[in-house]
Amino acid sequence: MLLWDETIFSNGEVLEFDYLPEYFVHRDSQMQALRFSLKPALRGMRPVNCLVKGPPGTGKTTAVMKVFNEVKEYTDDVAFVKVNCQIDSTRFAVVSRIYEQLVHITPPSSGISFRRLFEKVIKYLLDSNKTLVVALDDINYLFPEGHADEVMYSLLRAHEQYPGARISVIAIISDVGIPYSFDPRVGSVFLPEEIAFPRYEIAEIADIISNRVKHAFFQDVVSDEALDKVVTYVDRTGDLRIGIDLLKRSGLNAERRASRTVSVEDVDKAYEASRLLHLCRNIKSLSDHEKILLGLIAKDSSLPTGELYKSFHEITGLGYTRFYELIEKMHISRLIDADFSGKGMRGRTRYVAPVYDSEDILKCLE
Numbered sequence: 001m002l003l004w005d006e007t008i009f010s011n012g013e014v015l016e017f018d019y020l021p022e023y024f025v026h027r028d029s030q031m032q033a034l035r036f037s038l039k040p041a042l043r044g045m046r047p048v049n050c051l052v053k054g055p056p057g058t059g060k061t062t063a064v065m066k067v068f069n070e071v072k073e074y075t076d077d078v079a080f081v082k083v084n085c086q087i088d089s090t091r092f093a094v095v096s097r098i099y100e101q102l103v104h105i106t107p108p109s110s111g112i113s114f115r116r117l118f119e120k121v122i123k124y125l126l127d128s129n130k131t132l133v134v135a136l137d138d139i140n141y142l143f144p145e146g147h148a149d150e151v152m153y154s155l156l157r158a159h160e161q162y163p164g165a166r167i168s169v170i171a172i173i174s175d176v177g178i179p180y181s182f183d184p185r186v187g188s189v190f191l192p193e194e195i196a197f198p199r200y201e202i203a204e205i206a207d208i209i210s211n212r213v214k215h216a217f218f219q220d221v222v223s224d225e226a227l228d229k230v231v232t233y234v235d236r237t238g239d240l241r242i243g244i245d246l247l248k249r250s251g252l253n254a255e256r257r258a259s260r261t262v263s264v265e266d267v268d269k270a271y272e273a274s275r276l277l278h279l280c281r282n283i284k285s286l287s288d289h290e291k292i293l294l295g296l297i298a299k300d301s302s303l304p305t306g307e308l309y310k311s312f313h314e315i316t317g318l319g320y321t322r323f324y325e326l327i328e329k330m331h332i333s334r335l336i337d338a339d340f341s342g343k344g345m346r347g348r349t350r351y352v353a354p355v356y357d358s359e360d361i362l363k364c365l366e
């Protein structure tokens with residue numbers, strides 16, 4: 001029996017999402033490519049822009065943050081800023097975040113234009129003679145409304161308007177199969193070094209997960225069978241984040257039943273929640289109107305678009321154009337399927353259906 005102050009976690013912190021692991025392996029070539037791209041900054045030159053691409057949970061953000069930390073050890077002349085585009089999803093929000101991280105003051109959310117704020121960023125860089133490297137993490141979230149082009153254009157052409165400004169970008173794309181492309185105007189200034197992060201092999205997953213177990217739990221808490229089960233689940237999606245979440249939830253499940261060991265059943269039970277991680281993460285990033293619409297679609301996927309619009313309009317008061325834009329956006333984000341069902345008596349009727357299990361969607365929306 002576990003007492004109140006007893007725990008099976010020796011260092012649960014290593015299972016938190018924001019933990020930067022010391023043991024970071026199987027990404028040597030990618031780390032090396034990042035180092036080479038950033039190296040010019042050590043000589044006061046603009047670093048090479050990068051496009052870091054790969055499926056979710058393959059270590060992209062971690063690799064970039066680790067290389068940032070390495071360079072910070074060498075020099076104070078480079079300022080590194082990571083922007084989470086899922087949270088900061090407009091050009092203004094991105095530059096606000098950059099300003100906040102550089103100057104350590106949160107700018108007002110209104111009453112100041114993008115241009116004014118951007119000029120403050122540039123002034124800071126010129127006054128301090130620093131090079132700025134911006135990692136735009138999960139830049140995918142900026143594509144649907146065209147913000148990715150605006151952001152990239154502003155950052156990468158800054159030196160034309162403000163001579164002497166040195167800014168480079170590491171665009172991190174979580175590749176979930178949705179096509180994306182930059183505007184040709186951006187393409188002419190963004191000729192990046194592309195760095196691919198492929199899915200991990202099962203042996204690599206096993207290596208990383210077992211190392212995390214060693215640091216997170218006391219000895220012999222996680223049996224080989226339970227560990228294998230976690231690895232099998234991670235291998236299904238290729239996403240290590242799911243594995244780390246699984247470890248944490250399995251451990252908590254074991255503690256809940258006052259056990260000193262994590263069983264295969266604890267892992268199975270935890271997977272119910274962990275497998276929804278991505279879906280819930282995507283849904284969390286939607287606006288309130290999008291959530292309402294997705295909820296309606298999940299509740300009844302057989303509704304023709306006209307009916308769906310009526311219900312949506314009743315709740316939100318929004319018009320058809322906006323409704324249609326939201327349908328398009330969620331279609332692009334792969335949350336819904338939106339297909340023309342053919343030509344009927346009333347012309348073309350477009351039906352929409354959720355890509356994911358409706359119950360799962362409703363669970364994430366709760």
Ligand SMILES: Nc1ncnc2c1ncn2[C@@H]1O[C@H](COP(=O)(O)OP(=O)(O)OP(=O)(O)O)[C@@H](O)[C@H]1O
Nearest residue numbers: 023024025056057058059060061062174208240241
């Ligand atoms: N090679 C590795 N060694 C140790 N831990 C790793 C490794 N790769 C990824 N991880 C862990 O997996 C989790 C997800 O990694 P990370 O956030 O870097 O992935 P990502 O590719 O940026 O994901 P996304 O595209 O979803 O944003 C983190 O907790 C990280 O510590």
